[in-house]
Amino acid sequence: MKIAVFTWNLQVYNHKKAVLSKHVVEHIMRALFGHAATGMPFIGTLLEIKAPRRKDTRPYSEESIEKIVKALQDEFQSHEFKIIPRIKAIDCGGLPNTREWILVIYSGFSDVSIESLGFRKKIAHLIKAENLKAILKAGQRTYRPRQTYHTHGLADIMPNKNHFEKMDTFRIDLKKDPMKTAKEASRQSKLLHQGDAFDEDGDLPLLKQFRGETTGIYTSDGSDYSLNIEAIKKRGTKIANQDENWYRDGCLIKAKAVDSKGEYRISVVSIHLPGPNHTARDGNILNTFKVVGFRSNPDILIGDLNTHTEVIRELYRDLSTELSTGTTLKFNSAIDFGKTKYDRAILRTTSIWKHHSIAITAAEEISSRPGKIQPIRYERVSDHGMLTVVLHDGGS
Known part of the structure; x- marks a missing residue:
C-alpha cells in the first residue's frame, strides 16, 4: 500500500485569503495525483491558518475558521478528481498575534484521532x-x-x-x-x-x-x-x-488505512514552530519539540520547523536533506525555491512505512484580485512550497 503525507504553510491564511481556496485545492490535488486521480490515501496539514484578532473573541475566531474550512470543502467537491477529504481544524493556541490553527486533511483513512502534542x-x-x-x-x-x-x-x-x-x-x-x-x-x-x-x-x-x-x-x-x-x-x-501562551501547539494524528492485504496504521506529528530567528536564538524551542515530538514514537514528523539544520534523532531520518532545493520561495518569485529548508519530514527508520519519494512543489503563479478599496495583488498562494512524502508499507 502507498500513502501520502504532506504539509503546507499557507502564509497567514485568513478568511480574506480564503478567496484562494481554488488555487490551494488545485495544487494539493496535482501535487498528490498529477493528472489522474488514484485511490491513494493521504493525510496532510495546512499550517499558519489565522483568524482575525478582534480582541481575540473566540466565537468570532471560530466562525472565521469555519468559513475557511467550508471554502476548501466546496472546492474539493467541485474539483474534477471528485475526491472529497475530511477537514478538521485544530486550535493550536497562542496570543492574538501568534494564535494559529492547523487544518488536518485526510482521505482513505478511518479511525482518525487528533490530539494536542503538548509543546506549550x-x-x-x-x-x-x-x-x-x-x-x-x-x-x-x-x-x-x-x-x-x-x-x-x-x-x-x-x-x-x-x-x-x-x-x-x-x-x-x-x-x-x-x-x-x-x-x-x-x-x-x-x-x-x-x-x-x-x-x-x-x-x-x-x-x-x-x-x-x-x-x-x-x-x-x-x-x-x-x-x-x-x-x-x-x-x-x-x-x-x-x-x-505566546507559543503554539502542534498535533499528533493517528489513523488507519485498509486494503485487500489488511489494515495499516500510521501516526503523524505536525507543528509550526516559531520563526527562524526565534528558533535559532532560543534553544528551548527545538529541544522541547524533540522531547514532545518523538516521545510517542510517531512514524513521521512533518511541518514547518523553522530550523536551518538537519534534525538528528536516533532511529529517525530527516528526509528533507534529500531535497535539491529549499522549501521556501525566493522573495521575488512565485515558483523558484531558495536554499532554506524550514519545512521538514522526519521518518522513523523502524516504521512499517518506507520512504518512496519526497517532493517540494510550488503552486502556480496567480493573478490579482480586486479589493474593496484598491486592488490587492496575490502573486502566489504562499511563500512556502507543499512538502509531500509518499510512503509504502514494507510488503509493497
Missing part, C-alpha cells in the same frame, strides 16, 4: 525560568503597586518586604548554580498573572509599559517588576518571551 505545556516552565533569569540578570529593578493596574483581578495586592529578600537570595544562588536556581525559581514564583488573559484592548494587563524608561511588567509573588531599558541594552540581557 512542556515549554512553559522553561520560559518562566528564562524570564526570571532575565529579571535577575538585568539587576536594576523597580516596583510599583498593583493598584495602578485596575484591569487585573488582583490589583489590590501590594508587594511585600520579604519578597525583596527572596529576590536577592535568588540573585546570589543564580551565580552558584544557574540551572538549579532557575528551576526552583520557576517552581516558587508565578511570573505574569493567573487571571484573565486579556484586557478590553486585547493586551496583557501586566505587560503594559510604565511611562518612561521601563519595559513590560513581570509579576512574582504579588509584586510587579519592570526592567530598566538602559540597563538591558548595556548588559545585552535577553528577555525571554513573556508568557508560554
Whole structure:
C-alpha cells in the first residue's frame, strides 16, 4: 500500500485569503495525483491558518475558521478528481498575534484521532525560568503597586518586604548554580498573572509599559517588576518571551488505512514552530519539540520547523536533506525555491512505512484580485512550497 503525507504553510491564511481556496485545492490535488486521480490515501496539514484578532473573541475566531474550512470543502467537491477529504481544524493556541490553527486533511483513512502534542505545556516552565533569569540578570529593578493596574483581578495586592529578600537570595544562588536556581525559581514564583488573559484592548494587563524608561511588567509573588531599558541594552540581557501562551501547539494524528492485504496504521506529528530567528536564538524551542515530538514514537514528523539544520534523532531520518532545493520561495518569485529548508519530514527508520519519494512543489503563479478599496495583488498562494512524502508499507 502507498500513502501520502504532506504539509503546507499557507502564509497567514485568513478568511480574506480564503478567496484562494481554488488555487490551494488545485495544487494539493496535482501535487498528490498529477493528472489522474488514484485511490491513494493521504493525510496532510495546512499550517499558519489565522483568524482575525478582534480582541481575540473566540466565537468570532471560530466562525472565521469555519468559513475557511467550508471554502476548501466546496472546492474539493467541485474539483474534477471528485475526491472529497475530511477537514478538521485544530486550535493550536497562542496570543492574538501568534494564535494559529492547523487544518488536518485526510482521505482513505478511518479511525482518525487528533490530539494536542503538548509543546506549550512542556515549554512553559522553561520560559518562566528564562524570564526570571532575565529579571535577575538585568539587576536594576523597580516596583510599583498593583493598584495602578485596575484591569487585573488582583490589583489590590501590594508587594511585600520579604519578597525583596527572596529576590536577592535568588540573585546570589543564580551565580552558584544557574540551572538549579532557575528551576526552583520557576517552581516558587508565578511570573505574569493567573487571571484573565486579556484586557478590553486585547493586551496583557501586566505587560503594559510604565511611562518612561521601563519595559513590560513581570509579576512574582504579588509584586510587579519592570526592567530598566538602559540597563538591558548595556548588559545585552535577553528577555525571554513573556508568557508560554505566546507559543503554539502542534498535533499528533493517528489513523488507519485498509486494503485487500489488511489494515495499516500510521501516526503523524505536525507543528509550526516559531520563526527562524526565534528558533535559532532560543534553544528551548527545538529541544522541547524533540522531547514532545518523538516521545510517542510517531512514524513521521512533518511541518514547518523553522530550523536551518538537519534534525538528528536516533532511529529517525530527516528526509528533507534529500531535497535539491529549499522549501521556501525566493522573495521575488512565485515558483523558484531558495536554499532554506524550514519545512521538514522526519521518518522513523523502524516504521512499517518506507520512504518512496519526497517532493517540494510550488503552486502556480496567480493573478490579482480586486479589493474593496484598491486592488490587492496575490502573486502566489504562499511563500512556502507543499512538502509531500509518499510512503509504502514494507510488503509493497
